[in-house]
Amino acid sequence: MKPSFWKSALLGGLSVLALAAQAEAGTVRVTVAEYSSKTGPYFEEAKKEFEAKNPGIEIQFEIVPWDVLLQKLTTDIAAGTNADLSIIGTRWLIDFVQQGVAEPLDQYITPEFKDRFIETFLSPSIMEGKTYGLPIAASARAMYYNKDILSKAGVSEPPKTWDELKADAQKIKDAGGDVFGYGLQGKEIETDVYFYYAMWSYGTEILNKDGTSGLGTPGALEAAKMYKSLIDEGLTEPGVTSLNREDVQNLFKQGKVGMMITAPFLSNQIKEEAPKLNYGVAAIPAGPTGARGTYGVTDSIIMFQNSKNKDEAWKFLDFLFTTEQRAKFTQGEGFLPVNKEEAKMPYYTDNADLKAFTALLPDARFAPVIPGWEEIAQITSDAVQKIYLGKPDEIEGTLKEAADKANAILKKN
Amino acid sequence: MHNRALPYLLTLPSLALAAIVIFWPVWDLIQISLHDVNRFGQLRELNDFANFKALAADPDFTAALLRTALWTVLVVGGALLVSIPVAMILNSDFYGRSVARVIIMLPWAVSLTMTAIVWRWALNGESGMLNSALRNLGIIDQNIQWLASAATAFPMQVLIGILVTVPFTTTIFLGGLSSIPDDLYEASALEGATAVQQFRHITFPLLKPFVNIAIVLNTIYVFNSFPIIWVMTQGGPANSTDILVTHLYKLAFRIGKLGEASAVSLVMFAILLLFTMIYVRLAMRESRA
Numbered sequence: 249m250k251p252s253f254w255k256s257a258l259l260g261g262l263s264v265l266a267l268a269a270q271a272e273a274g275t276v277r278v279t280v281a282e283y284s285s286k287t288g289p290y291f292e293e294a295k296k297e298f299e300a301k302n303p304g305i306e307i308q309f310e311i312v313p314w315d316v317l318l319q320k321l322t323t324d325i326a327a328g329t330n331a332d333l334s335i336i337g338t339r340w341l342i343d344f345v346q347q348g349v350a351e352p353l354d355q356y357i358t359p360e361f362k363d364r365f366i367e368t369f370l371s372p373s374i375m376e377g378k379t380y381g382l383p384i385a386a387s388a389r390a391m392y393y394n395k396d397i398l399s400k401a402g403v404s405e406p407p408k409t410w411d412e413l414k415a416d417a418q419k420i421k422d423a424g425g426d427v428f429g430y431g432l433q434g435k436e437i438e439t440d441v442y443f444y445y446a447m448w449s450y451g452t453e454i455l456n457k458d459g460t461s462g463l464g465t466p467g468a469l470e471a472a473k474m475y476k477s478l479i480d481e482g483l484t485e486p487g488v489t490s491l492n493r494e495d496v497q498n499l500f501k502q503g504k505v506g507m508m509i510t511a512p513f514l515s516n517q518i519k520e521e522a523p524k525l526n527y528g529v530a531a532i533p534a535g536p537t538g539a540r541g542t543y544g545v546t547d548s549i550i551m552f553q554n555s556k557n558k559d560e561a562w563k564f565l566d567f568l569f570t571t572e573q574r575a576k577f578t579q580g581e582g583f584l585p586v587n588k589e590e591a592k593m594p595y596y597t598d599n600a601d602l603k604a605f606t607a608l609l610p611d612a613r614f615a616p617v618i619p620g621w622e623e624i625a626q627i628t629s630d631a632v633q634k635i636y637l638g639k640p641d642e643i644e645g646t647l648k649e650a651a652d653k654a655n656a657i658l659k660k661n
Numbered sequence: 662m663h664n665r666a667l668p669y670l671l672t673l674p675s676l677a678l679a680a681i682v683i684f685w686p687v688w689d690l691i692q693i694s695l696h697d698v699n700r701f702g703q704l705r706e707l708n709d710f711a712n713f714k715a716l717a718a719d720p721d722f723t724a725a726l727l728r729t730a731l732w733t734v735l736v737v738g739g740a741l742l743v744s745i746p747v748a749m750i751l752n753s754d755f756y757g758r759s760v761a762r763v764i765i766m767l768p769w770a771v772s773l774t775m776t777a778i779v780w781r782w783a784l785n786g787e788s789g790m791l792n793s794a795l796r797n798l799g800i801i802d803q804n805i806q807w808l809a810s811a812a813t814a815f816p817m818q819v820l821i822g823i824l825v826t827v828p829f830t831t832t833i834f835l836g837g838l839s840s841i842p843d844d845l846y847e848a849s850a851l852e853g854a855t856a857v858q859q860f861r862h863i864t865f866p867l868l869k870p871f872v873n874i875a876i877v878l879n880t881i882y883v884f885n886s887f888p889i890i891w892v893m894t895q896g897g898p899a900n901s902t903d904i905l906v907t908h909l910y911k912l913a914f915r916i917g918k919l920g921e922a923s924a925v926s927l928v929m930f931a932i933l934l935l936f937t938m939i940y941v942r943l944a945m946r947e948s949r950a
Contacts (some may be wrong), residue, residue, distance in 0.1 A: 343700050347699050489810065623916040634899045
């Protein structure tokens with residue numbers, strides 16, 4: 249049969265062409281945030297494995313410290329020299345979407361692929377019904393407590409409310425020694441978040457229902473007064489505005505802090521640096537009404553709209569989000585699993601620390617998806633620092649001023 | 662007699678290079694500062710100087726501007742005051758002079774960022790070296806939280822600024838001192854001049870051109886200096902140690918207001934240009950008179 253002969257010849261020719269195209273298929277450049285010293289080696293290994301399975305595709309990494317990632321992306325995008333894929337903070341995603349920098353991935357996502365993810369972590373990357381990013385890293389916050397310090401102060405259980413926390417911190421102080429009750433972060437990234445933990449417990453959200461800033465509400469004021477009283481009564485470490493998250497974590501690892509709130513990766517650090525530390529992980533204290541909130545964070549990996557190798561880039565994404573790859577990365581960095589199958593692994597289900605984190609996920613709040621969020625976070629951090637340093641009667645004015653500034657930005661949207 | 666175009670021709674290559682390296686970015690900055698820009702530097706429409714107006718209305722900018730002036734005057738002034746005697750000592754002949762010279766120059770060999778990181782550790786409230794040293798000496802009995810508020814953080818930053826500026830300044834002065842002929846001192850000593858008189862009437866006047874160079878170069882350098890303040894406090898707490906460069910960095914790369922950041926950058930450029938021109942004018946007139 250002639251037509252079928254031509255058909256097969258044509259198909260054959262096409263497949264040769266396709267092979268040729270695959271052989272020519274380009275390099276996929278990926279900008280990666282350096283979470284820890286394990287990030288680079290993990291991605292190098294993933295590259296080797298992927299390239300062995302997919303001849304013709306070459307993966308190139310640019311591994312950038314987290315602090316300068318946004319700066320690098322800004323300059324790369326401005327110059328049009330950005331990579332094909334990049335890890336970004338999901339809270340930045342709105343800017344990337346609005347400026348048409350990020351490519352929607354829906355054409356690639358199959359129902360099977362989508363089903364791999366735990367809904368809570370995928371949803372922050374979905375905007376206007378389209379999926380613009382995949383959660384490469386996920387984290388939440390819970391309260392770490394030092395069992396030895398607590399029991400020495402006569403406290404048998406970690407505090408469940410902020411009132412109990414304050415009372416326990418007082419007992420720790422009274423028991424003496426060179427230790428501090430509550431580790432309070434007051435500098436650099438997430439200074440605002442450390443304040444939200446208290447604010448959420450007093451029933452205030454970052455944004456009110458009408459879309460204005462929550463900083464002007466009574467709940468924010470209560471939370472600020474409570475934190476301020478902890479500082480003034482010597483129940484925190486001294487000089488809170490000189491300690492960033494790592495500084496407070498270091499104090500905890502040194503056994504100098506009774507309680508602090510931070511991310512799951514501290515467990516990994518303790519395992520390596522202070523294996524003898526007798527600690528536990530508990531829920532974030534609740535407020536008078538029983539309300540509580542933890543901060544959920546995801547980082548997304550996005551594809552750039554101007555990428556010339558989208559199909560190859562997708563193949564690599566598909567590879568990165570297999571259960572096996574996810575488990576390697578997540579366990580190395582000490583994040584939470586984003587993949588359903590992965591979450592069933594004994595590594596996660598038998599781990600008491602991680603259980604405390606996953607139990608808090610129903611209370612997780614993610615950074616609001618609004619343009620100008622970074623500026624509002626900065627305004628909040630500045631206000632919080634002013635409160636920590638200032639006098640108690642200035643708290644209300646400082647919060648009011650910050651709320652006005654934030655509202656002016658929110659109005660523009 | 663000779664070709665009048667020749668000097669221009671000869672300077673053309675370096676002028677072209679300067680144009681690429683200096684004028685092009687400045688032109689770019691002007692463009693960004695006059696437009697509405699998105700956070701990835703893509704230009705939209707002209708916005709009628711809105712970026713500059715926003716700066717004028719921003720109390721954080723004004724505060725940073727004043728603090729930059731204070732920072733520059735204190736660091737440059739402090740470095741001058743320290744460097745002149747240090748250079749004079751290093752210029753005199755004594756046993757172990759070359760070792761002393763190396764020690765003075767060493768901070769220069771360490772990158773500014775590293776110096777700042779080391780000091781950040783040293784000033785740590787709980788485990789910092791400075792506190793434990795002061796405690797051991799019995800000077801304090803409670804830890805000082807150096808970086809917790811601007812009242813202690815900013816003076817420390819100024820001191821570190823002076824420390825890292827001294828080597829360069831001393832080098833300039835050493836060069837200047839070695840150009841002063843010894844016979845001037847011998848002759849004046851014969852006339853019975855005291856050391857103070859020698860300094861006032863010989864050393865200082867002859868060192869003046871070098872002092873001028875040191876002031877101009879250090880001012881430009883210190884005014885733009887980013888690592889010390891950024892590493893130690895990131896301009897905080899609550900922007901209370903911000904100078905213009907750190908303010909600019911936050912505007913551009915934290916908040917994504919590239920337009921306003923470019924405007925800050927141009928204001929800084931204008932201030933430095935103006936300062937240099939006026940200062941060089943004054944210094945030149947003085948030396949001609």
